[in-house]
Amino acid sequence: MSTLLRHLDLKHLRQLIEIADKGSIRSAAETLSITQPALSRSIRAMEAEIGLKLVERGPQGAELTAAGSRLLKYARIIEANLSLAEKELRGLRDVSSRTEEISFGMSWLTEAVIAAPLVERVMRERPGIRLTTSVGDYEALAPKLMSGKLDFFIGPPPIEGPVVGIATQQLIEFRADVVVRAGHPLTERESVTITDLVDAAWILPQTGTVPRVTYDNCFLRHGAAAPEPVFEVQPLSPAIRQLILECDLVTILPTVFVERDVEAGLLEILPFDDQIVFPIHLTRSQMSYPSPARDYVIAEITRLFEELTARQ
Secondary structure, eight states, X not given: OOGGGTTOOHHHHHHHHHHHHHSOHHHHHHHHTSOHHHHHHHHHHHHHHHTSOOEEEETTEEEEOHHHHHHHHHHHHHXXXXXHHHHHHHHHHHHHHTOEEEEEEEXXXXXXXXXXXXXXXXXXXXXXXXXXXXXXXXXXXXXXXXXXXXXXXXXXXXXXXXXXXXXXXXXXXXXXXXXXXTTOGGGGSSSXXXXXXXXXXXXXXXXXXXXXXXXXXXXXXXXXXXXXXXXXXXXXOHHHHHHXXXXXXXXXXXXXXXXXXXXXXXXXXXXXXXXXXXXXXXXXXXXXXXXXXXXXXXXXXXXXXXXXXXXX
16 A cells, blocks of 8 residues: 555544535534544644645635545545445345345435335335435535445436536426415416516525526526525425415425425416526446346336326
8 A cells, every 4th residue: 555545544534524525524523423633633643744734714715726626526436336235245145034125315306206105116026125214405415425335316406517526317297386375366367578577575495405596587587687596495485385375475486396395276377487407317326236126216217207297
């Protein structure tokens, strides 16, 4: 082994990964279940051993230096390979126990649309498969996907476009519409302008989430600044429906999420001329391991979306 890295072990690499992901020594220490001083000492020991500064500490948190970022790249590769090895070994063990765990990420929309029917099918057809899910945007779950902790992600693709080492495949596309309660003052107008919408009271997903970025871009395409919401919530939070039904608020929601309320006359879609869509992709690392159980789950997800498309 290189004399430069002879005293580095997995513990040090995982500490560097957590600092990079959390952007804070304190938060990384909490995740690692060690004290902040202990983590700081460990980082200083790594830096002394290598002879390079790895982490810069400042009022805004902790950032990796150029040397730290270079080491991080290899730390993630090592962690991903260990995760793949663990999954393969677990698969060998699970052959006798007839169980296998599949961990994957979903966007909020994916969870709302297919989580329940997927679990029902897996329980009925392949009871030996245990599903573990994480919900969020690709950007929030990317570290788990890259490290092998997640087998795949179902939701909007990476915002920045293609990512090295990551493959995506579109499965379906969902339209979204401007939604208000039945009887909202805007429903009395023959057409709704961008000015009408900007002046309205809004409830929107949290800033930085894919749905919020998508909605804000809708206004930018029309040459208007996005409205400041009176209330921000997690995407597809149950609070959105409750507040829309009870107050004169406006929001944008996937059509599939509100179609029953629209048919029941509880909600109305405003005649706003814009096409807002959410593409749902299968996203996974190009570095994977053989897994019939994972392939079965992906096939069932694909089938559920095909059935949903046929009904639309």
